[in-house]
Amino acid sequence: MKNLAIVFLSAALILGACTSTQINQTLGGINDALGNESLTTEQVVAGLKEALIKGITTGSSQASRVDGYFKNPKIKIPFPPDVQRVEEKLRQIGMGNEVDKFVMTLNRGAEDAAKEAKPIFVNAIKSMTIQDAWGILKGNNDAATQYLIRTTSGQLKAKFKPVIKNSLDKVNATKYYGDIVTTYNKVPFVEKVNPDLDDYATDKAIEGLFYLVAQEEAKIRKDPLARTTDLLKKVFAAQD
Template sequence: MKKLLYTSLFALTLGASACTVADVQRTMDGVMAGTAGAPVTQNEVASGLKQALEVGIKNGSNQASQTDGYYRNPLIRIPFPEDVQRVENTLRQVGLGNEVDKFILTLNRGAEDAAKSAVPIFVSAIRQLTIADAWAILRGDKDAATQYLKRTTSQQLYNTFNPIMVTSLEKTNATRYYTDIVNQYNKIPLTQKVNPDLDDYATQKAIDGLFVMIAQEEAEIRENPVARTTELLRRVFAKENQS
């Protein structure tokens, strides 16, 4: 079949004296490639970016929601609240380091538990992506889609994610451990009493961690053809890599 196609094209070209060898080659390339060489449409770009984000969100959230997904990942591990770092230092100095470690572990377990519920929140947000946004993202930095998502959805995501995180912290006993160690700290003579908002801190840190994971997945899709798991992703990002 391929031989017949080339023969037919060659015979046709002999009868058209205005055609050059380059014209023949372009014609054959176009026929053999089919639609593979066609320009990517605006709708394809928008759909491709949404697919990329959905893939990144699902992969990133799944990784974060595994046991030790936060706790053993130095990029997203949630530490003792930074604004009361002196509390951790003081408690360790007076022999309460084990209690601090239990709290940090359960804090990250809470984030891992809450991450399971993040996917539908993110997916709902990316469906608002416009064609103009999609083109800008496609030609932007390797984390442009993640930054767009962060910029446009952070507050809504926080409002929805916060009660989920609160429930998860209670489920993993992080809230109880936190209350216990803060109370113990406040009983130490000559210390300034503290009562930081754990729910707010944990929610924001958990969300930040999810964005880190999504950014990694986005970069992988942009740079590694193997990570493009659908035909549309391969088509959209292959075109961008060639431009």
Template structure:
């Protein structure tokens, strides 16, 4: 996943550039994770498509994907167990994306609630209106 992170920046930049006035109002007046939710809705498919092949390549090199699939297929056949995704690449890609958005949400909440976290002039101006 670390190898794919550099691919994420232009995707996020495009999402931010695409914010409409209505989006900005919803984000500003919304919940502590409104910007994160916006970004997740606008970027998750593209990020998945960028992260997934990189992760798949890494797992294929060491055979982890096949070992996982064999193990989890047997596990899922056991009674009284909750099924686990047998596609390791998909599972790790999904979890990596959850981690990305969780980190963004934490930072967003801090910016919204802690004046000192507003480190740019733009953040100070925008959230001064909200305060």
């Protein structure tokens, strides 16, 4: 019967061109097939938003802890790869400790900035339409995360960059990086470098947050125990 429900919904979502009337008709088919309490369009949208906010809350909480980035190999921010030769050269001349100190403070900056991520993400969710919600509900395990990446990355970066810059300054990552680059640029016969640390750290911090949100989304989709409210259980049960 649950497979029949998926067939009903898939037919109505061809090319994503369904109207509110068609969606409500589809909901009727799903509820008839599943024998569940009526599931409305508003509940589906609310359930998806609730799932996203849950994932964002958990993800940003994980990231903002001490070592949330630094000791998580999946999201740890490394020395900027476009100037990897700086790290290699400095380690060769005995400045490995300074490089390690910088990488740690770089991640500390991301951890500090992650505290401010939740309201930025939550505001982005408010623009989700009914069409978006249905596409997400029937999408891959990270469909909601991909929706956020697609629709919010530019705005998120613009808002997040001053936050990360302030955090990098606060933990002295900017100073350490400036010292490292200055030292490197004094080495004879090397090509001078001066990359934008704020841009790099902002991109990597956001990338890490999206990774954690995607993990939480996948849990909610796959694991009934991760659905901590009645609304989440109701909406996602129809997809199991």
